[in-house]
Amino acid sequence: MTAEPATTERARSWRGWPVMARIAVIYIAARLVTTGFFLLASALSGPSSRYGVAPSLGQLALGWDAQWYWFAAVSGYPAALPLTPQGDVAENAWAFLPVYPYLSNALGTVLGSWGAGGVVISLVAGFGASVVLHGLLRDRIGDSAAMWAVAFFTCGPLAALFQVGYAESLFLFLLFLALRCVRLRRWGWLYVLVPIMGFTRPGILAFALFLGLYGVHRFVRRRVDAFPLREMAHLVGVAAVAVVAGFAWQVIAGAVTGDPRAYLATELAWRRNWIPGASDQFVPVEGWVQGAAFWFTQWGLGPVVGYVALVVLVLGVTAVLLFAPQVKRLGVELRLWSASYLVYLLLVFFPQSSIFRLLVPLSPLWGALAIPPSRRWRVGVLAAALLGQWWWIYNMYGLGNTFWQIP
Template sequence: MRSLRRGAIALQPAAAIALVYLASRAVTTAFLLGAAALSGPESRFGADASLGTLTMGWDAQWYWLIAFSGYPTELPLDAAGDVAQNAWAFMPVYPVITGVVGWVVGGFPVAAPLVSAAAGYLACLVLFALLRRRIGRAAAMWAVVFFSFAGPMAALFQLGYAESLFQLWLLLALLAVERRRWWWLYLWIPLMAFTRPGVLAFALMLAVYGIWRWTRRAHDDLPPREIGHIVAGGLLAAGCGLVWPVITGVVTGEPDAYLQTELAWRRSWIGDHGGFVPFDGTVQAAVLWSRIWGVPAWVCLVGLATIVAVAALLLIADRRVRRLGVPIRLWAGAYLLYLLAVFFPQSSTFRLLVPLSPLWGAVALPRARWWRIGVLLIGTAAQWWWIYTMYALGSTFAQIP
C-alpha cells in the first residue's frame, strides 16, 4: 500500500503538467484556427488556409523536404550566382524522427505536430525537474505554465519546427550538468547538435562552468573524474557544432557550403554583405532596422547595447535569476553571446530566444497571485499576436516566424 501511495505521489507532477499542457495546446489550436479563418488572399497561406497548412508552414516545409528527399548534393544558385536558400541550413534529427513516425501515423504533415507536441510535453517535465530543487514545487509548476502557455512562441510546441525537440535535449543536458550526471551528456549533446544550431553555446557554457568549479574546488570538491567529463563534454559539444559544416562541404564538394547557405538568408535582407564576420550581423541588422523604422542608426545601436547590458546585469545580479543556479545562468549568457556573434536579428528573433526558456523560473518566483496571472494573460495575448502576425497576415518580410 505504501509503495502504491508513493507511486501516486510521484505521478502527480506529471499528471498536473499533462493537464496544463493539454490546456495550453487547446488554446494554441484555437488561435491557429482563428488565424486560418482570418487569413486573406494577401497572406502566404491564402484565403482557404487551414490548421494543417499553418502547421506545415514556413520552415516546416524544409523539414518535410529533407524527410522526403534528403539533402542536395549540389548547392542551388540564385540569379546572381550566389548560393540560394537550401535544406543544408536545417539539421537532420527532427526530420528523421518525424519521417519515421510519419510512416506509422499517415505522413509527415500528421507526424510533425505530434512529434513537436510530444517533445514539448517531455520538455515541460524536464523543466519542472530542473527547477524544482532550486525554486520549489509551486514556482516550478508556474514556470511550466508560462513555458507552455505564455509567450509568443508557445505555438512552436505543435508546429512542424524543431524547436521543441531541441528544447528537450537542451533541458536534459542542463539537468545532467545540474545533477552532475555526466555520462548523459554524451547522448544529449550530439542529439542537440544535430537538431538545431546552438550547441557551440553549450560548449562555451561548459568551459566557463569548468572554470567556475575550479575556482570553488576548496569548497566544492572537483575530482579528476569530473574534470575529465566537463572537458570531454565541452570538446564534444564544440566538435559536434563544427562537424555539420564539414559534412555539408564533403557532400556538396564546397568547403564553405554551410556558411554560404546560412548567409543566403541574410542576403535576402541586405543583399551582398561581404561574408561572415562575428558580431557584424547584429550591427548590420541594427542599421537596417534604423532605416526601416526611420530613426538614426545610433538609436538602434544604443538600444541594442542597453538590452545587452541589462541582460548581463540580470544574469549576474538579480536574486531571482541567481536562484536558478549557475548552469542555467551560464547557459543563458553563453547563448546570448552566441546569438550576438552569429545571428542577424530580424523577424525570427523571438523564435531564436526560445532556448532561454529556463529563465521562466525567475519570472515564476514572485508569489503574488496578480503577478503570475498577469504574466499568464500577457504571455497568452503575445502568443495570439505572434500567430496572427506570422500566419494570418504573413505577407511581408517582417512577418516570417
C-alpha cells in the same frame, strides 16, 4: 464553508496530484488554447497571406521552415549548391539539421505522412520538455513556482512551436535533459545527448561555451565544492564532443557539395533578404551590427541610434543575468547557459522577426518570473504570455506576408 477555505482545499487537492499529471493538465489545456488561436488566425487569414483564405490547421502546422524540414526528409541535401541569378548561394536544405526531419519521416511512415510524424514529435517533445523544466526549477524555486513557470512556458508567446513542424520542441527537450544532467553531474548521459542536440538544431556551440564556463566556475570554487579530476575529465570530454558536433555539419556539407563554405554560405543566404548584396563571408557579430543599422533606419531613427541601442541591450541583459535576485535563484547552471546562448546569438545571428523563436532556448528564465509570491502577478504574466502568443500566431500565420512576419 467560506470561499477562502474552499480555495485552500482545492489548492491542496491540486498539489496532491502526481507532478506529471498536473503538468499534463496544464499542457493539454495550453495546446487547446493554441489550437483555438490557430483557428481564429485561419478565420482572419486573407488573400494576401502566404496561406491564402481560411487555411486548415494542417497547412498552418506545415508552413514556413516545416517545408524545408519536409524537403530535407524526402529529397535529402543537395550535392550541388543552388545559386541565385547573381551567382550567390541560394536558400537550401543545408540550413536544416537532419535529426528532426528524418525522425519525423520515420514516424510518418507509421502515421501516414511526414507532417503527422513531425507534429506528433513536437507535441510529445514539448510535454517532455515541460516535465524536465519543472524538475530543473523545482529544486531551486519550489514546486508551486516551478509549476507556474511550466504554465508560462506552455502558454508563452512561442508556444505554437509545440504543435508545428519545427525542431525547436525536440531541441528544448534534449537541452533541458542536458542541463539537468549537468546539475546532477551525470556526465555519461551527456555523451549521448550532446551529439543528438548537435544534429537537431543550431546551438550546440553555445552549450560547449556553457560547459567551459561551468568548468571554470567549478574550478574557482573547488575548495567549497569539490571538483575531482574525474569530473574535470568528463567536462573536458563532453565539451570536446560539443565542439566537434558544432562543426561537424559544416564539414559534412562541405564534403558533400565540394564547397567548404557550403553551410555558412547557405545560412547567410537568408540574410540577403534584408541586406541585398551582403557578403557570403561569415564575420562574428556583424549580423547584429548590420541589423541595428538596418532596422533603426527602417524606423526612421538612423544607424547611430541602432548602435547605441545594441550596446544598451547587451549591457542591460548582462546586468539582469549578473544581479537580478530572481535570476540568481535559478542557479549557476541556468544563468551560465543563458549567458552562453545569448553570446552565441550575438556572434552568429542577424536580428529579424525570427529572433523571438530563437530566444526559446532561454525558457528556463520563466522561473524568474514565477518567483514573486503574488498570485495576481503570476496571473498577469500568464495573461501577457497568452496575449503574446496570439500576437505571434496572428502575425506569423494569419498575416505572414512580409519580412516583418517570419517565424
